[in-house]
Amino acid sequence: MSVRRDQTAVAPSQHADPQPAGGGKRVGKAVLTYVLLIALSVIFIAPLLWMLSTSLKSQQAATQSTINVIPEEVNTTAYETITRPGTDTPVMRWFVNSMVAATAHAVLVVVVCAPAAYALARLEFKGKRLLYAVILATLFIPPIIFLMPNFDIVSRLGWLDTLFALIIPPAAGAFGVFFLRQFFSGLPVELEEAARVDGAKTWQTFMRVIVPLSKPALSTLLLLAFLTNWNDFLWPVYVLFSPERLTLPPGLSRLQGAYTINYPVIMAGGVIASIPVLALYVFAQRYIIEGVSRSGIKG
């Protein structure tokens, strides 16, 4: 059987072990496998359900030691508390900030990395190999190295406590270029050559031939960049200060500090931070999983 990695998504059944039909022993084994798989699923889903359920309880109900996954009565006090105007923990404002930052960042990554990756994959120029080697090498530098100097640089640019600090510097990372270059290198050259013969300039070839062909890869990068930025924690904790300027991750940390054991409020913040990424995940699960398995990034 030939192993083929699809452009968009792995078609799972293609590669899987075909299972010979069997007798009762096999059925027993299958049942056991399912029991294990479902038990494992409960371990993964239960904490998330518990977060949602707690966010809909009163503080008093949440401190009872009885385990009620479905609240006895639905209580929206937690959500009212964090959406109240004039609070020091304006969660909806953080939501908007996160949305703006992650969207702008993702678009910037794709727009900036795609032409660069194309040049590195296909165009000829002096110093190409060295440049790509340098870009790749920076993938292995631990992020903490950049924390102090970039804080200083961002401060000189006047971007401290602004969303620019979250949108622009992280877009310089090598991942996008690495990811797209892999993809562009795998495209058949013939199409570009045909366009060249027709007299298309390099830029036109890129925009009219490469970009349309690369929609799956570009969308995957867009999604991964959005997720990474939405979830980014260490950097925003230190470059954003004002309550109304925060994004959700540093905001959740503040929320925990402000409400300590008022868990319904803290969990409500968690729910609000989780909804967009889980929704994206439900709709684009294959892109995300395939993108991750192809590239091996870890946050």
Place this chain on the structure above:
Amino acid sequence: MSTQPEQLAETGTLRQQHQREPAPVAAAPGRRLEALTPYLFLAPYLLLFTVFVLVPAIYGFWISLHSWDFLLPAKPFVGLQNYTSLFTEGSLTGFNFWQSMRATWTFVAYSVPLLLVIPLLVALVLNRSFPGRTVFRAIYFAPYVLGVAVIGILFRFLLDTNIGLLNSFLGALGIDRIAWLSEIPWVWVSLVGATVWWTLGFNAIIYLAGLQDIGRDQYEAAEVDGANAWNKFWHITIPGLRPVLVLVTTITILASANMFGQSLLISQGAPGNATRTAIMYIAEEGLGSFRMGNAAAMSYLLMLFLIATSLAVFAFFRRWED
């Protein structure tokens, strides 16, 4: 600029003249432009890359050679003093730094083996064909799309000694409350457990991709030779996964060594500073207390350790191959 009198006479407009391709004279600049094209494609990215990656990688080292307080105008050059002070007996920064390095090392030592083995088992199960396997795959990966901030606040709640879900369960089984957030060794169990829960799916997905690249025919040939499941696993699956194992091991060690959010939000470094990791201490020192020179020096030292560790991993796998 070449004038084209005939055309000018024909249309009588200057605008038209500008739009014309200035044919023979301009050919050379056109070709030069074509030679510049790759650099134009690269320019926007390279600008960002230079300002926010290349320059800071070196600038950070420059900072580490100074007594660099962000808030003070004077930043005197101190040579390698920020480094040597970390090795000086009785230095508080040195003590804190090595304590945080121990915490990081402890976390790596506990989390990495689990994150190598459990996801492999999950991937082996998911690599079989059965109805619903993509659903299970999606469920196991789901926590990974959430950020560490959500994981942190969620596990702080689940593991709360008094009202946490886990102690409620244990209470129902007649087991006494455990101080998951503040007692050694439980706090390590908490941090490692939360991390395994969060990132297990990620490693499983990478393994799964690797498993799918191992040819079915290899297994069939082994079956003909009468190999059992264990033989097949040990002599086909593991060698076939070797490149993936190198990748997963390296990524997992680096990710665990960079642990920050879990300690900050779940244990808050407790008890004492026992679970304050290196990243957490460096960030606090540099951007909380603004002793950036110290912090930068520590970050380079940490990097040396990580490079050494990665080289050790590669050496290990190379020897294994021989």
